[in-house]
Amino acid sequence: MGNTFGHLFKITTFGESHGPAIGVVIDGCPAGLSIDEQMITRELARRKPGQSRITTQRKESDLPEILSGVFEGYTTGSPIAILIRNTDQRSKDYSHIAEKFRPSHADYTYHAKYGQRDYRGGGRSSARETAARVAAGSVAKQFLKEKHIGIYAYVSQVGPVILEKKHTELDLKQTDQNIVRCPDPVTAEQMIEFIDKTRKNQDTVGGVITGLITGVPAGIGEPVFDKLHADLGKAMLSINAVKGFDIGSGFEGTHMHGSDHNDLFFTEDGEIKTKTNYSGGIQGGISNGQDIYFRVAFKPVATIMKDQDSVDVHGDATTVKGKGRHDPCVLPRAVPIVEAMSAIVMMDHMLLNANARI
Amino acid sequence: MGNTFGHLFKITTFGESHGPAIGVVIDGCPAGLSIDEQMITRELARRKPGQSRITTQRKESDLPEILSGVFEGYTTGSPIAILIRNTDQRSKDYSHIAEKFRPSHADYTYHAKYGQRDYRGGGRSSARETAARVAAGSVAKQFLKEKHIGIYAYVSQVGPVILEKKHTELDLKQTDQNIVRCPDPVTAEQMIEFIDKTRKNQDTVGGVITGLITGVPAGIGEPVFDKLHADLGKAMLSINAVKGFDIGSGFEGTHMHGSDHNDLFFTEDGEIKTKTNYSGGIQGGISNGQDIYFRVAFKPVATIMKDQDSVDVHGDATTVKGKGRHDPCVLPRAVPIVEAMSAIVMMDHMLLNANARI
Amino acid sequence: MGNTFGHLFKITTFGESHGPAIGVVIDGCPAGLSIDEQMITRELARRKPGQSRITTQRKESDLPEILSGVFEGYTTGSPIAILIRNTDQRSKDYSHIAEKFRPSHADYTYHAKYGQRDYRGGGRSSARETAARVAAGSVAKQFLKEKHIGIYAYVSQVGPVILEKKHTELDLKQTDQNIVRCPDPVTAEQMIEFIDKTRKNQDTVGGVITGLITGVPAGIGEPVFDKLHADLGKAMLSINAVKGFDIGSGFEGTHMHGSDHNDLFFTEDGEIKTKTNYSGGIQGGISNGQDIYFRVAFKPVATIMKDQDSVDVHGDATTVKGKGRHDPCVLPRAVPIVEAMSAIVMMDHMLLNANARI
Amino acid sequence: MGNTFGHLFKITTFGESHGPAIGVVIDGCPAGLSIDEQMITRELARRKPGQSRITTQRKESDLPEILSGVFEGYTTGSPIAILIRNTDQRSKDYSHIAEKFRPSHADYTYHAKYGQRDYRGGGRSSARETAARVAAGSVAKQFLKEKHIGIYAYVSQVGPVILEKKHTELDLKQTDQNIVRCPDPVTAEQMIEFIDKTRKNQDTVGGVITGLITGVPAGIGEPVFDKLHADLGKAMLSINAVKGFDIGSGFEGTHMHGSDHNDLFFTEDGEIKTKTNYSGGIQGGISNGQDIYFRVAFKPVATIMKDQDSVDVHGDATTVKGKGRHDPCVLPRAVPIVEAMSAIVMMDHMLLNANARI
Numbered sequence A, B, C, D: 001m002g003n004t005f006g007h008l009f010k011i012t013t014f015g016e017s018h019g020p021a022i023g024v025v026i027d028g029c030p031a032g033l034s035i036d037e038q039m040i041t042r043e044l045a046r047r048k049p050g051q052s053r054i055t056t057q058r059k060e061s062d063l064p065e066i067l068s069g070v071f072e073g074y075t076t077g078s079p080i081a082i083l084i085r086n087t088d089q090r091s092k093d094y095s096h097i098a099e100k101f102r103p104s105h106a107d108y109t110y111h112a113k114y115g116q117r118d119y120r121g122g123g124r125s126s127a128r129e130t131a132a133r134v135a136a137g138s139v140a141k142q143f144l145k146e147k148h149i150g151i152y153a154y155v156s157q158v159g160p161v162i163l164e165k166k167h168t169e170l171d172l173k174q175t176d177q178n179i180v181r182c183p184d185p186v187t188a189e190q191m192i193e194f195i196d197k198t199r200k201n202q203d204t205v206g207g208v209i210t211g212l213i214t215g216v217p218a219g220i221g222e223p224v225f226d227k228l229h230a231d232l233g234k235a236m237l238s239i240n241a242v243k244g245f246d247i248g249s250g251f252e253g254t255h256m257h258g259s260d261h262n263d264l265f266f267t268e269d270g271e272i273k274t275k276t277n278y279s280g281g282i283q284g285g286i287s288n289g290q291d292i293y294f295r296v297a298f299k300p301v302a303t304i305m306k307d308q309d310s311v312d313v314h315g316d317a318t319t320v321k322g323k324g325r326h327d328p329c330v331l332p333r334a335v336p337i338v339e340a341m342s343a344i345v346m347m348d349h350m351l352l353n354a355n356a357r358i
Helices: A037-047 A091-097 A107-114 A120-125 A127-146 A172-177 A185-200 A228-237 A331-355 B037-047 B091-097 B107-114 B120-125 B127-146 B172-177 B185-200 B228-237 B331-355 C037-047 C091-097 C107-114 C120-125 C127-146 C172-177 C185-200 C228-237 C331-355 D037-047 D091-097 D107-114 D120-125 D127-146 D172-177 D185-200 D228-237 D331-355
Strands: A010-015 A021-027 A064-068 A080-085 A150-158 A207-214 A242-247 A265-268 A271-274 A292-298 A308-311 A317-320 B010-015 B021-027 B064-068 B080-085 B150-158 B207-214 B242-247 B265-268 B271-274 B292-298 B308-311 B317-320 C010-015 C021-027 C064-068 C080-085 C150-158 C207-214 C242-247 C265-268 C271-274 C292-298 C308-311 C317-320 D010-015 D021-027 D064-068 D080-085 D150-158 D207-214 D242-247 D265-268 D271-274 D292-298 D308-311 D317-320
Touching: A010 A127, A010 D021, A010 D064, A010 D080, A021 A127, A021 D010, A021 D064, A037 A064, A037 A127, A037 A331, A064 D010, A064 D021, A080 A127, A080 D010, A107 A120, A120 A127, A127 A150, A127 A331, A150 A172, A150 A185, A150 A331, A207 A331, A228 A242, A228 A292, A228 A331, A228 B228, A228 B242, A242 B228, A265 B308, A292 A331, A308 B265, A331 C331, B010 B127, B010 C021, B010 C064, B010 C080, B021 B127, B021 C010, B021 C064, B037 B064, B037 B127, B037 B331, B064 C010, B064 C021, B080 B127, B080 C010, B107 B120, B120 B127, B127 B150, B127 B331, B150 B172, B150 B185, B150 B331, B207 B331, B228 B242, B228 B292, B228 B331, B292 B331, B331 D331, C010 C127, C021 C127, C037 C064, C037 C127, C037 C331, C080 C127, C107 C120, C120 C127, C127 C150, C127 C331, C150 C172, C150 C185, C150 C331, C207 C331, C228 C242, C228 C292, C228 C331, C228 D228, C228 D242, C242 D228, C265 D308, C292 C331, C308 D265, D010 D127, D021 D127, D037 D064, D037 D127, D037 D331, D080 D127, D107 D120, D120 D127, D127 D150, D127 D331, D150 D172, D150 D185, D150 D331, D207 D331, D228 D242, D228 D292, D228 D331, D292 D331
Parallel strands: none
Antiparallel strands: A010 A021, A021 A080, A064 A080, A150 A207, A207 A292, A242 A292, A242 B242, A265 A271, A308 A317, B010 B021, B021 B080, B064 B080, B150 B207, B207 B292, B242 B292, B265 B271, B308 B317, C010 C021, C021 C080, C064 C080, C150 C207, C207 C292, C242 C292, C242 D242, C265 C271, C308 C317, D010 D021, D021 D080, D064 D080, D150 D207, D207 D292, D242 D292, D265 D271, D308 D317
């Protein structure tokens, strides 16, 4: 259960970290959308392990194969299946934890739920699953591009290093110009330095990614339970290692008074806008035409290179040794994942909105 | 769209603030659950307007009528419909905003989406809808009580007044002993004072509610998209005025290193536990048997008693006058709503787990 | 479970035969649809008990109350809740079967599933539930009318009395001109005579209703699992007492050769049509612009006025006495139900089609 | 849309007839189910083209590759993805119909819906899609086998050749003993003869498959919309070429009186049974412990070897020539498809029933 996301643009992912392949089936993509296969590959490359010294050194080619749903370069309305073969599995790296529960991983909880687990590299609980999301997200991005909707994400915090500038003060074209994916070069340098230091200490660190969606017309989002920001929140919280989400003024706004926080409406060039944007572009769960921005909190990666106390499947005390190839900080590689999930939610809600009025 | 929540324990709410009634239909409640109707009424009373000086003075009796699904005191497996009549509507209070968009309300976005709206008291976008959730949640609570699962929430921040104690240091039986629903009497007093001052200034204020779920066995929650905390997050973000959600260490945990943040396993009395609980009781989307705790950020209430600049449905500049009966701080009344949504998610995931293994 | 129907135009029904009320919540109806409340009442009157000598003599006023989702005569996009109070319950009529299983009713199966049941008048399994469907269907009919789609049903068989004419040879305006709802006056007379005889024998009889949907543009319906006729089939098979469904040539077509059965295309006035219509207006699950017609088989009503051997909840042999007020033939009252479910499926698939292409 | 089936045991199929591959992702299969991969291959072989002289001569190896969800021979609770590569596509066989609409195929309706189509071999509308269902069904069969539930289907009519015996009079082990899959050897011979004659006439013929499910305990199925037979009906009607479905007495029962049709209860060896079984094992949508049996009507295959009048995408008159490799009668190969869909529905409803009572 729980491997499908979306109301109308539905993605179902499958596959384990060390099985033969992972992939995604997308149902609900309208026919007639032009698909650039190279763009899917490029997006996967942004998430790919081994892309820089501050990511895991596992090497995956991550070449997507489109199995269905695209004919002569256009979607047909049929399900789009995309397959990504696993190539650099080193399953024996994991034999030492076959019977041990790694702290703050999903080993114990999967075991408790299913009575067994595919222990190789975390199996289904591995963040490798998110490659399938990135593939699906790149299809959604191609749809949104035609609607002039922009999808952005960037690293805005790594441990103690915080990017103080707002998205409105940044040049987001800079995001991919450095290996940490922070659009401010100075802060980026500090983040990289901090990750380098953390890596050398055989440790890991958490941080925050900021997401931004531009160009959304007013009126997108469903009231009550499927509010646009509620679906965005669920999308983000479903990403591995995410522990928090807020939108607009978020947790900071809780300190404010209504008279300061309310976004006053005015008209400019015949368009209704707001003077401030504490709402984060969404009011009552529905877009108001302003920028949608939000923060996603990532905990430090659970796999560290140090030995840790734990228990095994029999409940006996044991030691989990630091081994394998892992990320000291997951955030640079998580940027395309946040973007993918944003794109999937936005496209889904654009489709949902088609029947808002007769 | 978007008026149903849940995978197996499905609630569908209906009704507008100033229509004849609101209500909920629950599908998927197992047969044989003993239902205490008085408990539903009591829970509704905790959310009811007019309960103290720091809430809106609108008076609603909020008496639930069970229309179906309960026979001789037990659920039958058929849908449980609960109806709550609206009694104290003063729709004429709203005629002055029929054509105006109140700042940071959903007036404009509903208008943009639907081309029209029921403007009386916010119509469907009114927080009155949450009474239906509380009614449904009280059914879920009765189910969870039989499973020895505890559902708690309390106000942990009002504007600048922050409760510094963790849930483990508090006596949660104190929560309902004061009108602000903060279990620490001293902090409660400060919060009430701050709300009083805010009210006198014709202003409003935001804050944070902390949620807690105890007694959940390990293994509850679905992997990948329907992670337990992702569903909790969506549930909370769908509540009116909520702008943020984090679980366990949340946003604070982003500052930590993995070596500090990892929750080490140990065995006590034959049960696997963790030494710390930065995970917030959930790992890989599945419960690990420890306390599940999370924070929910509420923005300041948008309705203030001061005049505000805005635009009308024609896009012309106008002034929205401060009128009507509203809450200076929504948090005390939101505590039972957070509990209700927690209970609904937990019961839903308990049912989902029934088929985890053959 | 199982009380919601539809993909986008979703109806959830609730209520028991002898509880306080039954009703329906419709989610997904677009805003801006003009609603004629009188039409809902008129449709309910066509299904109402006590409407003629050949139906049950139970008297229900069946007056719908719209609780939400309609404002100033138009739908708002919010859920439409419609309530119908039960007024003529005689629950004591059923005390004699509280512990007995009536043959070919759902008493035993509900008991086996839920371990208990609301035995009064069949509780949730009563065909009274279908009044809620008729209310929802009348909303869908108002939508379809604006799209020039016609929804028709009529009784085409009662026991041995078979209407030999095809729908193309009939004047369907005649359907409601007689109490059995057969558009051919001569056959109608024979049917009524047969039902009268059956009633006098304290027996019941089955039959067939033919459904017809006209004016559907080509391209409506989803491929693979949610084929238009698969959803129509499920809709009809979910109606009480229905045991079969076929579309177009149906079971008769199984005797044919492909060379006779294939519907050849031709163009007339720029429109693509077929020379024959064995397909019943649907090919590959998608409408082709021709008339959609189908048959629905109803078993004889299970409640008869004769005593029958049975067992009780303890498994002991017993006799179920013929008592209560029931229909000798359910078909006249089932015509609006078949129409309602047709309308709901058609509207649902019209909405689903909105995103077929970008 | 519409490529997913099931409430809890959810299958999503993908792939086109002449694309690189077809496949299925199963979500919701409990962990711990032993999977015999050879059985999946064997079931696919029963559906495979080219298996006898009365089926199409297209050759497909139809070897399934399990990509995920099975570890060391057991399901893990993660999605089970099964891939089947297409190997014997001869897409150029279809270039002659790229712009023509084959009569009674889905060419025109797909074109009307999507504005384009993958014309090679029918693309997504090809019955090749059903191989993915058979793969998924074989997983469900392994689950049901452990629950002692039997899934059977056989050909009971080919054109005018009708098997008069009921399922209770047949030895269903004989079904696969002949190439037409009719368990009565004499009737089988007549059916084969008729198909041979039809094939030589370059024509096709329809028929009926009877399905049977044994060993289902009382209480399985959901009331109201998701009645067990409604879901079975939808499942069958979603199979290519199916035009009708009835259960138990079905269309024949419409001729009967209630006093003859009612299935009287009695107790035998402490178990509640019925003297007759006109209900077909289901009452009020829920199983009563008796055999579940139903009929599925298949129209004659639309592809014939004769030339036929039609129109092209421009609406101009044209001739569709008889070409390619096709089945004169689809029924022998449809037997495993009917079984697969029966198994999927039964397993799904077994899982749904897990939460019927607390």
